[in-house]
Amino acid sequence: MKLRVARCEQMRAGLRIKLSVAQISNLLFRRLSTCQGPQCSQIAETLRGLPFGNRRYCMLKKCATARPARQDGSVLIIVLWIAFGLVSLALYFAHSMSFELRAADNRVAGVEAEEAIAGAARYVSNVLAYAQSPGTLPDTNTYRFAAVPVGDATFWLIGRGDDQNPPTTAHFGLMDEASKLNLNTATTNMLLALPRMTPELAANIISWRSSSNSNPSGGVGSETYMRLNPPYLCKNAPFETVDELRLVYGAYLDILYGEDVNLNGVLDPNENDGDVSPPSDDQNGRLDPGILEYVTVYSHEPSTTTNGTARVNVGDLGNPAQATQLRSLLQNAGVANPNLILARTTTPPAVTSVLEFYIRSGMSADDFAKIEVGVRNPNADGLVNVNTASASVLACIFAGAGVDTNQAVSLVAYRQSQTGPLTSLAWVKDVLDPGTARQVGRWLTGKTYQFTADIAAVGHYGRGYRRVKYIFDTSDGTPKVLYRQDLTHMGWALGKQARDTLFLAKAIR
Ligand SMILES: [Ca+2]
Ligand SMILES: [Ca+2]
Ligand SMILES: [Ca+2]
Numbered sequence: 001m002k003l004r005v006a007r008c009e010q011m012r013a014g015l016r017i018k019l020s021v022a023q024i025s026n027l028l029f030r031r032l033s034t035c036q037g038p039q040c041s042q043i044a045e046t047l048r049g050l051p052f053g054n055r056r057y058c059m060l061k062k063c064a065t066a067r068p069a070r071q072d073g074s075v076l077i078i079v080l081w082i083a084f085g086l087v088s089l090a091l092y093f094a095h096s097m098s099f100e101l102r103a104a105d106n107r108v109a110g111v112e113a114e115e116a117i118a119g120a121a122r123y124v125s126n127v128l129a130y131a132q133s134p135g136t137l138p139d140t141n142t143y144r145f146a147a148v149p150v151g152d153a154t155f156w157l158i159g160r161g162d163d164q165n166p167p168t169t170a171h172f173g174l175m176d177e178a179s180k181l182n183l184n185t186a187t188t189n190m191l192l193a194l195p196r197m198t199p200e201l202a203a204n205i206i207s208w209r210s211s212s213n214s215n216p217s218g219g220v221g222s223e224t225y226m227r228l229n230p231p232y233l234c235k236n237a238p239f240e241t242v243d244e245l246r247l248v249y250g251a252y253l254d255i256l257y258g259e260d261v262n263l264n265g266v267l268d269p270n271e272n273d274g275d276v277s278p279p280s281d282d283q284n285g286r287l288d289p290g291i292l293e294y295v296t297v298y299s300h301e302p303s304t305t306t307n308g309t310a311r312v313n314v315g316d317l318g319n320p321a322q323a324t325q326l327r328s329l330l331q332n333a334g335v336a337n338p339n340l341i342l343a344r345t346t347t348p349p350a351v352t353s354v355l356e357f358y359i360r361s362g363m364s365a366d367d368f369a370k371i372e373v374g375v376r377n378p379n380a381d382g383l384v385n386v387n388t389a390s391a392s393v394l395a396c397i398f399a400g401a402g403v404d405t406n407q408a409v410s411l412v413a414y415r416q417s418q419t420g421p422l423t424s425l426a427w428v429k430d431v432l433d434p435g436t437a438r439q440v441g442r443w444l445t446g447k448t449y450q451f452t453a454d455i456a457a458v459g460h461y462g463r464g465y466r467r468v469k470y471i472f473d474t475s476d477g478t479p480k481v482l483y484r485q486d487l488t489h490m491g492w493a494l495g496k497q498a499r500d501t502l503f504l505a506k507a508i509r
Pocket of ligand 1: 259260261262263264265266267268271
């Protein structure tokens with residue numbers, strides 16, 4: 001009985017399956033017949049002769065699951081677009097990562113260059129602290145100044161030539177602030193002798209540094225500066241930095257920078273191409289810098305030597321105390337005939353400068369070299385070092401003293417004719433007559449105590465260029481940084497040769 005019931009259930013289930021398949025096949029056949037596509041019509045025509053049931057169902061199912069060829073093409077195009085998008089994204093991110101890698105590499109090189117500059121500043125401080133002759137510009141044979149390696153970085157001390165080198169050749173080494181005209185002590189006539197200077201700016205410089213109740217030059221005052229946007233007051237106090245000139249009325253950029261817009265003392269290509277690229281220049285193959293090249297505010301001589309002994313003021317030798325001090329200085333140094341020297345230099349008219357003292361004393365250059373650091377001019381600020389100053393700066397001194405400025409050219413020519421660097425004031429006696437020496441002597445010195453280290457550096461593979469200028473003061477025996485200025489924004493300042501050397505090193509690495 002149970003077996004019959006089970007078979008009966010089985011037959012019913014089989015009947016249901018057969019009925020379901022038939023229904024589905026009919027339904028699909030009707031839908032296929034109503035389709036307007038040529039392929040569907042052809043299949044429907046083929047099926048029309050087949051019996052109902054599983055065979056017809058299988059044919060219909062196969063037909064229903066088969067996609068038309070047009071649909072397959074669309075899918076392919078979509079897949080291709082997706083693949084194209086993915087490839088584009090991959091390339092974009094790869095490119096972005098490549099740039100980021102380069103940027104990170106440049107940042108690392110920049111940090112290397114900055115550290116090299118900091119190290120170079122400490123090195124320069126050490127060079128100045130242990131200089132063989134205090135008060136003189138260190139001999140370039142005693143320290144390193146060009147393409148100095150520091151780890152993967154390299155640094156240079158940007159210097160100035162002696163006017164004999166081609167203007168396109170970069171010169172390296174420390175610079176002397178006493179080789180420049182001091183903005184706080186220069187007279188109007190001295191300022192007027194500067195290249196590119198205008199009478200208006202010279203007068204305004206004098207009034208800027210003078211107290212408010214004395215305006216000897218007739219330059220503009222606060223009422224003019226208050227009309228500017230933004231307004232500010234006339235300083236009426238000494239300059240503290242050379243860059244203060246930017247605030248003085250009438251100090252236009254072409255007057256300040258001239259053709260040397262990157263302040264490196266080199267005629268760079270853009271500084272000799274006329275108006276093709278800034279700045280505007282005269283294409284004459286010479287570098288014609290602005291007044292920033294020639295001025296300082298730092299030149300100052302100490303009143304004591306590095307061991308703390310007071311220097312003798314040669315303008316006050318009528319003072320018995322100063323005369324006694326001079327006698328001790330001469331005797332301790334082993335100078336011949338100290339009494340005769342005293343007699344010649346303490347009698348009227350009073351000596352006005354170290355140069356005049358030397359000429360009147362009649363002592364030898366060797367004897368004078370022994371006591372030179374022990375004597376000083378009456379004025380301690382703004383003295384110009386004849387051993388390092390350019391003809392343009394010396395011409396300012398001579399113009400201010402009312403002397404023929406051609407004698408400044410003679411001084412520089414004599415200096416350049418010597419084989420080694422000059423470190424004393426004594427040689428000036430051989431070039432200038434006593435009358436001229438007396439007139440200009442109060443502005444001249446043979447010593448210097450403030451130095452500029454204009455340091456440029458690159459990191460590995462010549463990347464990450466940086467440039468920082470330091471002013472060192474050694475007047476109390478220990479070098480101190482008076483001023484630090486980042487000049488990186490002025491661009492490449494090492495000239496063509498250093499650039500070519502770096503490119504060559506990069507090419508063969
Ligand atoms: Ca330049
Ligand atoms: Ca130009
Ligand atoms: Ca020029």
